[in-house]
Amino acid sequence: MNRRTLPALLTAGLLLSACTGTGGASKGADAKAPDDPSKVSGTIKVLTVRTDLVQDGTLKKYADAFRETYPNVKVEFEGLTNYEAEVKIRMNTENYGDVLLIPAVIKKSDYPKFFASLGTQAERAAKYRFTDFTTVGGKVYGQSPVGVTPGFLYNKRIWQEAGITDWPTTPAEFITALKAIKSKTDADPYYTNFAAQWPLTSWTYVNGSVGCDTGATTKLVESDPWAKGADLRVGDTLLYDIVHDGLAEKDPTTTNWEASKPRLAKGQIATQWLGTWAIVQFQDAAKKAGVDPADIGFMPFPAQVDGKFCAVVGPDYNQAVNVHSEHKEAARAWIDWFTDKSGYADDNLAISPLKNAPLPAVLQPYEEAGVKFIEVDDSAGAQLKLVDTESEVGIYAPDYRQDLVDLARGARKGSLDDFLGDLGKRWTEAQQSVGTR
Amino acid sequence: MTDTTEAAMTGRAAARGKEPPPAPAPPQAPRGARLRRGATPWLFLIAPLALLLTFTYAPIANMVAYSFTDWDGVSPELHYTGAGNYTELLTRPELFEVFFVSGYYLAASAVQIVAALYFATILSFDVRFRNFFKGVLFFPYLINGVAIGFVFLYFFQDGGTLDSVLSVFGVHTDHAWLGTPTSANISLAGVSVWRYMGLNFVLFLGAIQSIPGELYEAAELDGANRWHQFRYIIAPGIKPVLSLSVILSISGSLSVFEIPYIMTGGATGTETFVIQTVKLAFQFNKTGLASAAAVVLLLIVLAVTWVQRRLVPDDRVDLV
Numbered sequence: 052m053n054r055r056t057l058p059a060l061l062t063a064g065l066l067l068s069a070c071t072g073t074g075g076a077s078k079g080a081d082a083k084a085p086d087d088p089s090k091v092s093g094t095i096k097v098l099t100v101r102t103d104l105v106q107d108g109t110l111k112k113y114a115d116a117f118r119e120t121y122p123n124v125k126v127e128f129e130g131l132t133n134y135e136a137e138v139k140i141r142m143n144t145e146n147y148g149d150v151l152l153i154p155a156v157i158k159k160s161d162y163p164k165f166f167a168s169l170g171t172q173a174e175r176a177a178k179y180r181f182t183d184f185t186t187v188g189g190k191v192y193g194q195s196p197v198g199v200t201p202g203f204l205y206n207k208r209i210w211q212e213a214g215i216t217d218w219p220t221t222p223a224e225f226i227t228a229l230k231a232i233k234s235k236t237d238a239d240p241y242y243t244n245f246a247a248q249w250p251l252t253s254w255t256y257v258n259g260s261v262g263c264d265t266g267a268t269t270k271l272v273e274s275d276p277w278a279k280g281a282d283l284r285v286g287d288t289l290l291y292d293i294v295h296d297g298l299a300e301k302d303p304t305t306t307n308w309e310a311s312k313p314r315l316a317k318g319q320i321a322t323q324w325l326g327t328w329a330i331v332q333f334q335d336a337a338k339k340a341g342v343d344p345a346d347i348g349f350m351p352f353p354a355q356v357d358g359k360f361c362a363v364v365g366p367d368y369n370q371a372v373n374v375h376s377e378h379k380e381a382a383r384a385w386i387d388w389f390t391d392k393s394g395y396a397d398d399n400l401a402i403s404p405l406k407n408a409p410l411p412a413v414l415q416p417y418e419e420a421g422v423k424f425i426e427v428d429d430s431a432g433a434q435l436k437l438v439d440t441e442s443e444v445g446i447y448a449p450d451y452r453q454d455l456v457d458l459a460r461g462a463r464k465g466s467l468d469d470f471l472g473d474l475g476k477r478w479t480e481a482q483q484s485v486g487t488r
Numbered sequence: 489m490t491d492t493t494e495a496a497m498t499g500r501a502a503a504r505g506k507e508p509p510p511a512p513a514p515p516q517a518p519r520g521a522r523l524r525r526g527a528t529p530w531l532f533l534i535a536p537l538a539l540l541l542t543f544t545y546a547p548i549a550n551m552v553a554y555s556f557t558d559w560d561g562v563s564p565e566l567h568y569t570g571a572g573n574y575t576e577l578l579t580r581p582e583l584f585e586v587f588f589v590s591g592y593y594l595a596a597s598a599v600q601i602v603a604a605l606y607f608a609t610i611l612s613f614d615v616r617f618r619n620f621f622k623g624v625l626f627f628p629y630l631i632n633g634v635a636i637g638f639v640f641l642y643f644f645q646d647g648g649t650l651d652s653v654l655s656v657f658g659v660h661t662d663h664a665w666l667g668t669p670t671s672a673n674i675s676l677a678g679v680s681v682w683r684y685m686g687l688n689f690v691l692f693l694g695a696i697q698s699i700p701g702e703l704y705e706a707a708e709l710d711g712a713n714r715w716h717q718f719r720y721i722i723a724p725g726i727k728p729v730l731s732l733s734v735i736l737s738i739s740g741s742l743s744v745f746e747i748p749y750i751m752t753g754g755a756t757g758t759e760t761f762v763i764q765t766v767k768l769a770f771q772f773n774k775t776g777l778a779s780a781a782a783v784v785l786l787l788i789v790l791a792v793t794w795v796q797r798r799l800v801p802d803d804r805v806d807l808v
Contacts, residue, residue, distance in 0.1 A: 136770060142562045156562050156773050164564055246641070248753050302646035304666035304756060440772045448771045453755040462668045462756055 082167035082372040082383040092123035093378030095149035095385060098138065100368065102130035113393050117385065120392075124381045145375035149382040152368035153185065153193045155447065159433035162192040166371040167379050169194060169386070179390070180404050181366035184429045193369030196390050198402035200362045200414075200424070201256035201326040204333055207348040209238045209321045218350045218360070218420070222289040225353040229298040229322065238321040241293045242311055245303035245456055248449035253325055255446045256363065257286030259427045260352040263361035269431040272438060272487045275479055276446070277471040283446070284471055285354065287455060290324075291467050294459035303456055312336035316347060328367065330413050331400045349413060351422055360422040364402055434487050442481030444474055555779035561769060566776075573780035583781070586761050589673060590741045596677035597737030601730075603681070604688035609718055612696040622693070629686035637750025640679045644751075669757030676748050676758060683747070684740070688733050695726035731800055738796070739789045761785055 085091045097110075104110045105128050114126040129148060131137045138154045141147040142165060157165060168190040169175065175191045176182045185193035210216075213232040219225040229240035244250035259267035261282040270276075276283040293299055300306060300320075314320045316337035323329075327349065334344035351360040370389065372382040389395060396403045400413045410418060417424075439446055451474060457463040458470055482488035555573055559566035577583060607625055611618050628636070643649040644665040654661060666672040699721060707717050723730075745762040748754060754763040762785070769778035 139562050139770075154562075156560070158560070158563060161563055245755070246752075248755075302664040302667060304664060304672065304752065305641060305645040305648070440774065443768075443772050445771055448767075449753070450755070450767070450771075453753075457756050460667075 079163035080167045080374050080379070082169060082376075082379040084170075084383050084387055085380045088121045088384070089123065091121055091378075091381050091384055093381045094125040094127060095376070095378050095381050096127045096129055097385065098129050098131060098134075098148040098151040100131065100134045100152065102132055105130035109398075113389065113395065116393065117388050120388065121381070121384055124378075124384065126385060145373075147373055149373055149376040149378055150370055150385055151373060153371050155436075158436070159185075159187055162187045162371075163190070163374075165374055166192040167374045167376070167383075168192055169372070169383065178406060180364070180406055180426065181369070181429075184366050184432065185369050185371070186430075193371040194386055194390050195366030195369045195404055196393070197328070197367050197396045197399055198364045198404055199326050199328045199367055200364050200402065201253055201260070201324070202352070202362065203322050203350045204315065204325050204329055205322045205348050205350060206238070206315055206318045206320070206346055208346050209236050209318045210348070212236050213321075219353040220355045220360075222285065222292070222353055225289065226292055226296060226298070229293060230296070232321045233298055236318075236321070238318055239300045240298040240321045241300075242306065242315070242320040242323050243290075243294065243299050243303050243456055244306050244308055244311055244323065245453060246306040247308035248453070250308065250323070250325065251449045251452040251456070252447055254286050254290055254452055255283065256326065256365070257352050258282045259363040259425065260361050261285045261354045263356040263359070263423060263425060265425050265428050267363075267427050268429055268435055271446075272431045272434045272482070274488075275475040277475040277478070286352070287452070287471060288467065289353075290452065291455055291459045294456050299456075299460075303460070313340040316340050316342050316344070318342075318346070327401060327411075327413065328399070334400075349416070351417070360417075360420065362417060362422050362424050364424050364426050366404070367401075434485070437485050438478065438481045438487060441485050442477045444477055444481075551779045551782055554776055555783050557776045559775045560773040561775035562773070569776065573777045574784070576777060577780055577784060583764065584761075586759050586764050587742070589758060589760050590744065592673040592677045593680060593741035593744050594738065596681050597684075597741055600681045600685045601688055601733055601737060604685050604733075605692055605730075607685075608689050608692035608696055609722060612693060612722075613714070622689075625689050626686040628683050629690075631683075633683070633746035634750055636679065636683055637747055640675075640747075641751050644675055666752060666756065672752060672756050672758050676751060679747050679751075680744065688737075691729050691733060692726055695729040696722055699725045731796075735793055735796060738792055742789055742792070743785060 099105065099110070101110070110128045114128070117126060118124065134152065135154050135156065138147060138151065139156050142154070142157065153162070153166065162185065170191055172182050172186045172189055172191050175194075179194060180198055181195055182191050184195075185191055209232060210228070213228070213235045215228045215231060219228050232238060232240040258271065258276075259265070259282065264270065264282075267282060270281075271283075275281065277287070278284065294303075311320060311323065312333050313336045315323060316333060317340055330347065330349060333347045337344040337347060351362050354361070370386050372379055372386065376382050390404055395401075396408075397411065400411050402411060402414070403409075410424075444451055454463060455470065458465055458467065479488065554566075556568060556570060557566045558569050558572075607621075611621055611625075615621070645651075646664065650665065651661070663671070665675045703721050704717055707721060712720070743762050744760045745766075748758045748760055749763050749766070752758045754760070754767070761781070765778045765781045765785070768774045768781060
């Protein structure tokens with residue numbers, strides 16, 4: 052064979068084989084709930100992000116409790132530290148566990164190709180929250196075991212020392228409060244957790260709380276989120292003002308997430324914008340640091356509609372059944388049991404995914420203050436993701452808020468109006484090319 | 489240089505130039521044996537070739553193929569879009585602005601090569617504790633890049649290692665090292681010098697030590713000092729290695745990734761082309777576009793290397 056043709060042929064062959072990335076997509080299946088627990092059998096693998104719970108044996112305890120009802124099902128856990136990236140690659144095969152958390156990368160319209168349905172929305176919505184987040188064509192594909200609501204974690208002692216007893220009701224009042232903390236205490240009034248990146252993305256979840264609007268997601272898809280008075284603009288402006296007025300930590304570029312927990316508990320940091328899911332972690336950090344966990348408070352975004360605060364309740368990762376699983380009944384049994392009976396939501400001080408369950412004790416102050424709980428309608432969620440990737444703004448990515456913080460502390464040139472205006476322009480262009488506007 | 493050395497050189501060269509007489513052609517072997525002899529090298533090559541094809545060329549071919557599609561990295565469906573991704577790349581100049589960041593790393597690699605050359609030269613002479621110093625200089629290269637990123641994050645922290653060391657000398661800068669784009673890029677480029685200088689150093693040292701010792705002796709007899717020895721013996725002797733190092737540094741500066749990705753994640757104006765590509769692929773799920781960006785980077789690196797080889801041709805050096 053000629054010396055030149057051999058490599059050429061090989062390359063051609065490789066190119067051909069390279070184009071065959073598409074496997075035979077299955078047409079969808081149902082994961083039916085078993086009637087008789089003793090008849091279900093098999094070993095199922097559950098993928099999870101909670102590597103900490105895998106390591107300390109907490110999940111094993113749940114599995115043992117599950118076996119009391121389903122004696123023939125064996126549950127194995129696989130904790131993934133970099134969940135999104137690792138699962139994304141495995142989703143190209145059929146081997147991605149029996150039960151998994153639906154990764155953000157999967158398009159909603161592709162759910163039936165990857166996951167088995169848990170039932171129709173009509174029947175599930177009567178009992179469970181968040182069904183519309185995973186509904187495709189009237190069928191539900193996932194269920195989150197917990198509900199979360201975003202908010203500020205704060206150190207009650209420090210806020211009291213600064214003389215603030217009531218939650219601020221407007222962003223301006225909030226800034227005034229942080230200024231009081233700065234002048235009267237030694238604490239950093241706010242901590243951005245800039246270097247850890249993802250904590251900045253929680254600022255996107257102000258969406259809905261500002262205007263107390265259940266149609267907030269649809270609004271993101273159809274209008275400019277950074278127009279005057281829009282939810283994201285209000286949130287981003289507050290973040291900008293906090294950093295601009297010198298109320299955040301001195302050097303955001305070298306922050307440390309793990310260290311920020313005990314520091315807030317001890318009162319070296321006064322406030323962080325996170326969510327209910329973080330409360331349990333900060334309380335643990337307080338216990339380890341030998342300070343009172345009761346010092347850790349939780350407050351809603353400083354905005355009121357008709358004299359009431361608004362808290363948006365949303366799902367965490369949704370659990371789903373792999374459409375290629377050989378033990379769909381066992382997998383379904385696990386999801387139902389974990390959602391309804393495991394006590395996982397209570398253990399994590401989270402909001403129960405069951406509609407008739409009471410609020411957790413940590414949200415007692417919310418009930419006393421008459422905070423209104425809403426669920427944002429997610430029927431436009433798929434389009435939102437489309438506009439977001441097309442515009443490359445990345446509202447669920449840290450980048451643009453890192454730029455915002457840089458802008459606020461003068462490490463980047465420009466004005467806030469131009470910056471948010473540019474985001475709005477890119478967003479609107481993407482809306483036009485995707486066709487949602 | 490004086491006549492004696494020159495004469496010695498020409499004499500040696502002449503001796504080397506003499507080649508053994510060509511071996512007589514072997515008698516024609518039988519067909520089977522000939523076939524076996526022809527196949528032998530290929531049999532030996534099967535294992536490395538299989539590895540090379542599976543782990544180097546197949547993924548590259550795959551990447552090139554993806555660059556012509558709109559694949560999002562996970563969906564079972566992908567569509568052929570022709571040169572669409574390349575058109576998009578080339579019509580978005582802001583995607584190439586990140587190459588300005590490479591300038592910092594390019595400047596740093598010049599510093600790195602000079603420093604490595606300096607240390608290699610010094611340590612090639614008889615210095616006390618020279619093996620110890622060799623170890624110290626090469627050690628950083630052996631550490632995993634991710635670990636280095638984390639270590640230096642503490643190093644640059646407010647009140648971290650660097651600030652403490654400076655305050656020992658009475659300097660209180662109160663400077664946020666990663667705080668502004670210029671400062672952050674210089675700090676990160678500094679980390680990269682710290683990490684990769686060991687590699688350059690070892691390459692140079694190896695090249696210097698392969699220069700025969702009698703050349704130095706002869707030069708010393710002729711009254712050459714250390715600088716002359718470097719200028720007329722070492723520098724020409726390591727020219728191929730030097731030009732290799734330059735090529736590696738330039739392509740390295742264009743495709744910096746680990747250190748800035750771990751330490752700043754590309755924030756505060758430290759985003760490089762590779763970080764941007766990774767974000768396109770994994771944050772915005774535009775695997776097709778990101779593959780095209782990777783192909784473009786490959787072409788740019790090849791082009792730069794080609795230009796460089798044109799400007800500085802690799803002529804054979806013959807010291808002896």
